[in-house]
Amino acid sequence: MNIHQNEDTIAAIATTPGYSSIGIIRVSGTLTYNITKEILGLIPKDRKASYLPFKYKNNIIDYGIAILFNHPNSFTGEDMLELHCHGGPVILNTLLKYIISLPNIRMANPGEFSMRAFLNKKIDLVQAESIIDLINSNSLEFSKKSIKLFKGSFSYKIKKLISAVDNLYSHIEAIINFPEDQLEQLSNDTIISNLNNMINTANKLNQQVKNNIILRDGIKIVIIGKPNVGKSSLFNALIGYNNAIVTSFPGTTRDVLRYCINLDGITINISDTAGIHNTNNFIEKIGIKHSLKEIKTANHILLVVDSTTCEIKKLNCIYNDFIKIVKNIPVTIIRNKADLSYESINISKLEKYYVITISAKLKKGLNLIFNHIKDLYTKNNYKFDNINKHRYFNILNNVILHLKLSKENCSYCDYDILLEELKYVKNYLDNIVGNVYNNELLDKIFSKFCIGK
Numbered sequence: 001m002n003i004h005q006n007e008d009t010i011a012a013i014a015t016t017p018g019y020s021s022i023g024i025i026r027v028s029g030t031l032t033y034n035i036t037k038e039i040l041g042l043i044p045k046d047r048k049a050s051y052l053p054f055k056y057k058n059n060i061i062d063y064g065i066a067i068l069f070n071h072p073n074s075f076t077g078e079d080m081l082e083l084h085c086h087g088g089p090v091i092l093n094t095l096l097k098y099i100i101s102l103p104n105i106r107m108a109n110p111g112e113f114s115m116r117a118f119l120n121k122k123i124d125l126v127q128a129e130s131i132i133d134l135i136n137s138n139s140l141e142f143s144k145k146s147i148k149l150f151k152g153s154f155s156y157k158i159k160k161l162i163s164a165v166d167n168l169y170s171h172i173e174a175i176i177n178f179p180e181d182q183l184e185q186l187s188n189d190t191i192i193s194n195l196n197n198m199i200n201t202a203n204k205l206n207q208q209v210k211n212n213i214i215l216r217d218g219i220k221i222v223i224i225g226k227p228n229v230g231k232s233s234l235f236n237a238l239i240g241y242n243n244a245i246v247t248s249f250p251g252t253t254r255d256v257l258r259y260c261i262n263l264d265g266i267t268i269n270i271s272d273t274a275g276i277h278n279t280n281n282f283i284e285k286i287g288i289k290h291s292l293k294e295i296k297t298a299n300h301i302l303l304v305v306d307s308t309t310c311e312i313k314k315l316n317c318i319y320n321d322f323i324k325i326v327k328n329i330p331v332t333i334i335r336n337k338a339d340l341s342y343e344s345i346n347i348s349k350l351e352k353y354y355v356i357t358i359s360a361k362l363k364k365g366l367n368l369i370f371n372h373i374k375d376l377y378t379k380n381n382y383k384f385d386n387i388n389k390h391r392y393f394n395i396l397n398n399v400i401l402h403l404k405l406s407k408e409n410c411s412y413c414d415y416d417i418l419l420e421e422l423k424y425v426k427n428y429l430d431n432i433v434g435n436v437y438n439n440e441l442l443d444k445i446f447s448k449f450c451i452g453k
């Protein structure tokens with residue numbers, strides 16, 4: 001999308017294609033009044049719904065509600081017209097075709113109305129991105145979060161952080177430029193405490209982003225392990241019904257089985273996979289290939305071992321076979337068949353791994369797994385490398401990194417470098433809300449929108 005096309009007047013159908021009771025055509029730009037006059041024969045009152053005939057080459061094609069918004073009091077910040085017609089494709093398409101046949105009017109690109117709202121400073125980038133989340137939301141919880149973002153709660157916090165960075169920047173500049181003015185200047189301790197507050201805020205904001213991503217996308221958990229350790233039994237127990245085939249024959253599961261559950265508002269996508277081991281069986285080999293592919297898209301792995309054959313204290317025997325496969329995806333080790341090994345149902349730690357002992361067959365210890373997952377993904381201190389990358393999440397990680405570097409340079413009293421670091425911080429924060437942007441970024445964000453939004 002070329003942002004320089006911003007001077008054109010644009011039009012589009014804003015409602016879904018097909019037959020419906022109402023269909024809306026949106027127009028935005030400097031020629032909106034001409035179009036209004038052409039279709040309605042008059043200029044209705046600003047921001048008032050008026051029931052009027054809609055004309056096409058002087059023939060009435062429909063009667064509907066027209067609303068005219070004078071700039072800058074419109075969604076895009078430009079003059080805008082909304083025509084609420086009967087939702088038949090013939091009516092909507094005829095009217096739209098007629099509108100874009102008028103001189104200097106063209107069809108809007110996907111997301112162009114929202115992009116104009118951004119370029120005319122009616123909304124910032126966070127708000128623009130929340131619109132798409134709101135439209136695509138598949139849970140009430142996530143809609144609520146998206147509407148909060150749209151109303152600017154997150155942007156407000158980012159902007160507050162930007163002004164704190166600006167403030168500190170001016171203070172440090174003063175230290176460099178007027179070193180003799182010591183009375184007015186902040187001490188190193190105060191600067192460091194300011195930086196600590198900023199790091200704290202950035203961490204909290206990142207936590208908020210993380211929670212939003214979890215609400216939006218859910219968590220993907222993949223159950224893996226050697227054959228016959230009870231992966232499918234665990235899968236069935238977690239989802240609450242017997243979906244996967246369970247037998248005492250190793251190599252029962254070949255296909256990846258997926259099921260989605262809701263854990264206190266968090267969507268959990270669970271996959272059961274074929275047991276991974278060396279085999280010459282042609283079909284099993286294909287199953288293992290599918291398992292390996294599934295692992296790559298996991299947010300979290302449940303690595304199931306048989307507690308009757310796997311020693312408790314030895315991580316090597318559990319993990320060596322799998323370490324190369326799971327790479328840096330977080331893993332929880334599940335010691336299954338506790339009813340046979342007589343181990344107690346509990347959660348413990350073995351080096352850096354959580355180990356949960358359960359009996360999938362007797363459905364014992366399942367709550368330990370559920371609570372563990374909930375804790376990991378909702379508490380602040382969890383490392384979050386593997387959740388789907390999100391624009392703000394990555395930028396905020398950079399903000400935190402450069403704030404930490406600022407702190408380091410402050411301790412060495414290296415104020416010039418500290419200023420450079422703060423410039424990075426500000427630039428990253430400006431990127432989030434769109435105080436600085438490039439065409440590529442705008443294209444990436446707004447092309448996800450539908451036409452008419």
Ligand SMILES: Nc1nc2c(ncn2[C@@H]2O[C@H](COP(=O)(O)OP(=O)(O)OP(=O)(O)O)[C@@H](O)[C@H]2O)c(=O)[nH]1
Nearest residue numbers: 227228229230231232233251252253275337360361
């Ligand atoms: N006693 C006991 N048996 C279990 C438990 N979990 C699974 N089993 C038994 O172990 C056998 C294998 O179980 P599955 O769930 O099919 O194991 P799997 O890991 O999916 O096996 P593959 O799909 O072949 O890789 C079955 O006979 C289960 O009944 C458990 O907690 N206790």
Ligand SMILES: [Mg+2]
Nearest residue numbers: 231232252253
């Ligand atoms: Mg299985």
